[in-house]
Amino acid sequence: MAKKVKKETPLMKQYNAIKAKYPDALLLFRVGDFYETFGSDAVKAAKILDIILTKRGAGSESETELAGFPHHSLNTYLPKLVRAGERVAICDQLEDPKQTKKIVKRGVTELVTPGVALNDDILHSKSNNFLCAVHFDKKYIGISFLDISTGEFLTSQGDAEYVDKLLQNFNPSEVLISKHCRKEFAETFGNDFHTFYLEDWVFQADYAYEILIKHFNTKTLKGFGIEDLYEGIVASGAVLHYLSETRHNRLEHITTISRIAANDYVWMDKFTIRNLELYHSTNVNAVTLINVIDKTISAMGGRTLKRWLALPLKHADKIKQRHEVVQYLLDKDVVLQKVQGQIKHIGDIERLISKIATTKVSPREVIQLKNSLEAIVPIKSMAGASDNGALKVIGENLNNCDLLREKIKQTLNEEAPVNVLKGSTIAEGFSQELDELRGLSKSGKDYLDAMLQRESERTGITSLKIASNNVFGYYIEVRNSHKDKVPEDWIRKQTLVNAERYITEELKEYEAKILGAEERILAIEQQLFSELVLWMHQFIIKVQQNAQLIGQLDCLCGFASLAKSNNYNYPQIDDSFELEIKDGRHPVIEKQLPLGEAYIANDLNLDRETQQIIMITGPNMSGKSAILRQTALIVLLAQIGSFVPAKEARIGLVDKIFTRVGASDNISMGESTFMVEMNETASILNNISERSLVLLDEIGRGTSTYDGISIAWAISEYLHEHPSKPKTLFATHYHELNEMSETFPRIKNFNVAVKELKDNVLFVRKLVEGGSEHSFGIHVAKMAGMPQQVIRRANKILSKLEKSHSSEELTDKVKTLKDDVQLSFFNLDDPLLEEIKDEILHTDIDTLTPVEALMKLNEIKRMLVKKKQA
Numbered sequence: 001m002a003k004k005v006k007k008e009t010p011l012m013k014q015y016n017a018i019k020a021k022y023p024d025a026l027l028l029f030r031v032g033d034f035y036e037t038f039g040s041d042a043v044k045a046a047k048i049l050d051i052i053l054t055k056r057g058a059g060s061e062s063e064t065e066l067a068g069f070p071h072h073s074l075n076t077y078l079p080k081l082v083r084a085g086e087r088v089a090i091c092d093q094l095e096d097p098k099q100t101k102k103i104v105k106r107g108v109t110e111l112v113t114p115g116v117a118l119n120d121d122i123l124h125s126k127s128n129n130f131l132c133a134v135h136f137d138k139k140y141i142g143i144s145f146l147d148i149s150t151g152e153f154l155t156s157q158g159d160a161e162y163v164d165k166l167l168q169n170f171n172p173s174e175v176l177i178s179k180h181c182r183k184e185f186a187e188t189f190g191n192d193f194h195t196f197y198l199e200d201w202v203f204q205a206d207y208a209y210e211i212l213i214k215h216f217n218t219k220t221l222k223g224f225g226i227e228d229l230y231e232g233i234v235a236s237g238a239v240l241h242y243l244s245e246t247r248h249n250r251l252e253h254i255t256t257i258s259r260i261a262a263n264d265y266v267w268m269d270k271f272t273i274r275n276l277e278l279y280h281s282t283n284v285n286a287v288t289l290i291n292v293i294d295k296t297i298s299a300m301g302g303r304t305l306k307r308w309l310a311l312p313l314k315h316a317d318k319i320k321q322r323h324e325v326v327q328y329l330l331d332k333d334v335v336l337q338k339v340q341g342q343i344k345h346i347g348d349i350e351r352l353i354s355k356i357a358t359t360k361v362s363p364r365e366v367i368q369l370k371n372s373l374e375a376i377v378p379i380k381s382m383a384g385a386s387d388n389g390a391l392k393v394i395g396e397n398l399n400n401c402d403l404l405r406e407k408i409k410q411t412l413n414e415e416a417p418v419n420v421l422k423g424s425t426i427a428e429g430f431s432q433e434l435d436e437l438r439g440l441s442k443s444g445k446d447y448l449d450a451m452l453q454r455e456s457e458r459t460g461i462t463s464l465k466i467a468s469n470n471v472f473g474y475y476i477e478v479r480n481s482h483k484d485k486v487p488e489d490w491i492r493k494q495t496l497v498n499a500e501r502y503i504t505e506e507l508k509e510y511e512a513k514i515l516g517a518e519e520r521i522l523a524i525e526q527q528l529f530s531e532l533v534l535w536m537h538q539f540i541i542k543v544q545q546n547a548q549l550i551g552q553l554d555c556l557c558g559f560a561s562l563a564k565s566n567n568y569n570y571p572q573i574d575d576s577f578e579l580e581i582k583d584g585r586h587p588v589i590e591k592q593l594p595l596g597e598a599y600i601a602n603d604l605n606l607d608r609e610t611q612q613i614i615m616i617t618g619p620n621m622s623g624k625s626a627i628l629r630q631t632a633l634i635v636l637l638a639q640i641g642s643f644v645p646a647k648e649a650r651i652g653l654v655d656k657i658f659t660r661v662g663a664s665d666n667i668s669m670g671e672s673t674f675m676v677e678m679n680e681t682a683s684i685l686n687n688i689s690e691r692s693l694v695l696l697d698e699i700g701r702g703t704s705t706y707d708g709i710s711i712a713w714a715i716s717e718y719l720h721e722h723p724s725k726p727k728t729l730f731a732t733h734y735h736e737l738n739e740m741s742e743t744f745p746r747i748k749n750f751n752v753a754v755k756e757l758k759d760n761v762l763f764v765r766k767l768v769e770g771g772s773e774h775s776f777g778i779h780v781a782k783m784a785g786m787p788q789q790v791i792r793r794a795n796k797i798l799s800k801l802e803k804s805h806s807s808e809e810l811t812d813k814v815k816t817l818k819d820d821v822q823l824s825f826f827n828l829d830d831p832l833l834e835e836i837k838d839e840i841l842h843t844d845i846d847t848l849t850p851v852e853a854l855m856k857l858n859e860i861k862r863m864l865v866k867k868k869q870a
């Protein structure tokens, strides 16, 4: 019996052939004015885009799901698909359907993936969108980042911890890995990244080197200073390979590749970045440091600030240069206002020039580029004329791009449209031919108006109309009521319900002229625009340089605004090992306090000679963590070039910042919370340096008290005895650790003061010298609204336990609590009953007269009645 063959229409045959080449992408297939999706792609698209899912060829053997949207809505729907994590292949019609009798040729013109996006609706203006590749080798792990929308291309290599930190800092949208490293990647860096697996052969040194030198058109990579980054080169090659695989072949804006020089920047591992809540917080609603300090205006400024925060400087001269600019801008407020006023007019020139390189730019965007470059002219002269060295250099290096601006001005209409096909793109006077055709088209229209007038007068039909449609071209329309007045020489073309449409010889002739002219106008406009875009390629590097400089300047102006609005002061940076903060504040918490509540500033001094480790004790909620974090944030802000939330600060350069917070809810890693805490802490102890700043917050709390105290003690002892003598702040509940200061000379005790009221505590939030006696946890429980009986009971247990002198004694006391429980919670769980019990136990029956006994009984009854009524 003949096998039943599934009948495929030619269109579906073409679709299936293309889809087979992109099995893991969602294929948007252009059919006429629509992008269609079929089969499982349609099911996904309908769900993500909330569009209707229908059936094609319903009931037939080739029935399949179908969902589509109009082609002009691509910019609305594409970002939604990409944000949902889809790779989207856009399949366009490659020829004009009018020019072919056969099925239109189609092909994939772009593959958009989360890491390779140029569409403004997918990108966030103040963040980079990095594509990343990670290459595992025996010695090192290579890593590469590329933002196709800005042209930035970076590489580095190192151990897993280093690469992990870079992943955290650069936060890539997509990570490419070789297929066989799938498991290794997940085990080393977790499952939080959007990953894509490439064939293993892509990650080969020779192939990578070839593809890179071919792209940069050089013989070697020596000029980029990355020649020795063997693993980094492999990762970078994989990134470029992926761009060609996703049909991104216009990459002229990727002009260089730079090395991420880890040694030039302060080291912060991923736990520190997370704990300090620099960009992200576990609580989605929480305000992060970047939210508070970002006063930049331009997209470039926003992105630069993120980069500066990820890579704080550790060279005093460079840091001081930034501080000096900020001070200069604060002193010369007029300059600051003027520069910021101009930056407001600067669009995202870094992404605009990338669009020019990829020829995905619209006429309106080219005008925007020109306007942005115009705003740079006064900035250049203001900065160039300043007597601040660094600012002057920025001014001198900015490029007015006179030729580019002039050419755009001459070529394009100031009101150029978004789409070149809309016409009126090219300026008047730029092309003689274009001007003539436009004149013809315009006079042709005038001619039609004159003809209408003439024919109306000739026929006496006042309601005559001349219009055109795609089928008949130009026609004269006559209402049925005037049909009998139509002259003989008019030729009838179409009959409508209420009207007739005619053409005349004269109309036909003019139509040919006008339509011909309009088509030609569009063709010339398109061509002149493409020529302009191509010509502009020679300015890619100059505009990219401007973008970088404006990014830096915007950041520095932002720091000045921040210092002004949030009352930050000039920090002194030096090569000493000391840290002296006077009246320091937490930059984020101070902005979150309820209205009228002031942040309490604190002094803090650390050095390697006398006060290397500070043990900070104090009740819960007193502000220990705030002091730890504000210290790190003040150092960090100073070293990115900002002023700091402190009255004064003298900062001996810090090269590594470590913060660790005792385990609380980190179980998602699948390890015990305590294990996580210990792992994190171990990595500090193995990496400390002389200039490290170590912040330990409640380390050891993830285990039993004795374990916790022992571990905290041992860690502190290790840090004290370590030859690096790193500056350390240790916040703890264990006031037992205060004993350490007696044995270890550089450990000092401080506590966050509280005022003890009758049965409450008042948070003073002042860091004062000396240890604290107890941790006031019960007071906090009371403030949190715990039932009275729990508080009373806790106080009782505490006073019992506090009297123990040894651990054996403590254990014995804990055992006796079990017997106590019977009395206190189950039989006398009401405080009133406790009171009555006390009353009875304290009554001396031997001396009580019968009347007094009755009165006592009456009193007890009254207490109970009162309680009942309450």
Ligand SMILES: Nc1ncnc2c1ncn2[C@@H]1O[C@H](COP(=O)(O)OP(=O)(O)OP(=O)(O)O)[C@@H](O)[C@H]1O
Binding pocket: 589, 598, 599, 600, 601, 618, 619, 620, 621, 622, 623, 624, 625, 626, 627, 765
């Ligand atoms: N110096 C300060 N001025 C004003 N408010 C502060 C100050 N320090 C802390 N706070 C407020 O107190 C809250 C608790 O502070 P923090 O988390 O630092 O306490 P903690 O002692 O570390 O508590 P725990 O031991 O429970 O972790 C903060 O969220 C903040 O609202």
